[in-house]
Amino acid sequence: MVTTMLLCSVLVLLAPTMLMALDSSQSSANGVPGSTSGTGNVASHFEPQVAILCDSSARGPEAYHPKYMSEQGEWASDLYSKAACFKDKMDILNYCKKVYPKRDITNIVESSHYLKIASWCRAGSSPGAQIRGKCKTARWVKPFRCLEGPFQSDALLVPENCMFDHIHNQSNCWSFSRWNSTAAVACQEKGLQLRSFAMLLPCGISLFSGVEFVCCPKHFKGDSFMKDS
Numbered sequence: 148m149v150t151t152m153l154l155c156s157v158l159v160l161l162a163p164t165m166l167m168a169l170d171s172s173q174s175s176a177n178g179v180p181g182s183t184s185g186t187g188n189v190a191s192h193f194e195p196q197v198a199i200l201c202d203s204s205a206r207g208p209e210a211y212h213p214k215y216m217s218e219q220g221e222w223a224s225d226l227y228s229k230a231a232c233f234k235d236k237m238d239i240l241n242y243c244k245k246v247y248p249k250r251d252i253t254n255i256v257e258s259s260h261y262l263k264i265a266s267w268c269r270a271g272s273s274p275g276a277q278i279r280g281k282c283k284t285a286r287w288v289k290p291f292r293c294l295e296g297p298f299q300s301d302a303l304l305v306p307e308n309c310m311f312d313h314i315h316n317q318s319n320c321w322s323f324s325r326w327n328s329t330a331a332v333a334c335q336e337k338g339l340q341l342r343s344f345a346m347l348l349p350c351g352i353s354l355f356s357g358v359e360f361v362c363c364p365k366h367f368k369g370d371s372f373m374k375d376s
């Protein structure tokens with residue numbers, strides 16, 4: 148069961164000019180504490196994230212209050228913000244800034260996987276509703292990660308027999324899903340299949356001009372899937 152895993156990030160592979168384009172965040176990416184205040188005293192798995200539920204029942208669309216990741220690492224219902232399904236990227240970025248006012252939130256990116264989140268509160272829920280167990284809805288959603296400070300690319304796990312690669316092109320300022328399919332095609336062209344990927348080089352709100360990815364042999368089985376940050 149012992150497999151060799153490498154943790155790869157494109158930061159260490161890009162040419163020096165590209166490193167400068169990515170700005171000065173490398174020191175914190177390499178483990179030297181960054182200067183961002185308020186990040187040193189929380190559990191290392193905490194990451195600012197928000198989740199918005201867009202759901203409809205037989206009676207039509209249902210509005211739910213948004214949720215955010217608390218510093219204790221739990222999904223909290225935000226009963227002080229309007230219950231709504233908001234999809235606009237600017238609205239999601241502004242929402243991140245609102246729930247994490249002390250953090251330097253600069254961008255958002257879709258999470259790389261769906262999560263089942265419980266206890267969604269319907270519009271009109273009072274603060275006591277959650278305590279009284281009235282928020283019962285559980286749904287699979289794809290949260291948004293609220294990115295802090297200068298952009299840092301994620302580290303990806305590269306299992307044995309798999310390969311790490313990246314594509315970047317400043318003229319392609321694309322969404323997460325477009326880079327997902329671009330990476331999938333790149334793996335297919337090598338006769339492999341896309342296992343994990345992460346965005347590079349932000350060029351707008353939730354827009355990026357590159358992707359790093361791991362391709363594995365088809366039907367590859369392994370347990371550890373993706374490291375999130």
Ligand SMILES: *[C@@H]1O[C@H](CO)[C@@H](O)[C@H](O)[C@H]1NC(C)=O
Nearest residue numbers: 258259260261324327328331
């Ligand atoms: C990437 O695209 C594939 C195929 O459309 C989809 O199944 C997968 O869920 C996408 N990955 C993410 C992380 O969104």
Ligand SMILES: *[C@@H]1O[C@H](CO)[C@@H](O)[C@H](O)[C@H]1NC(C)=O
Nearest residue numbers: 314315316317318319320356
């Ligand atoms: C970048 O993308 C543009 C537009 O899709 C394409 O014309 C160009 O050849 C690409 N550059 C590189 C270096 O791949």
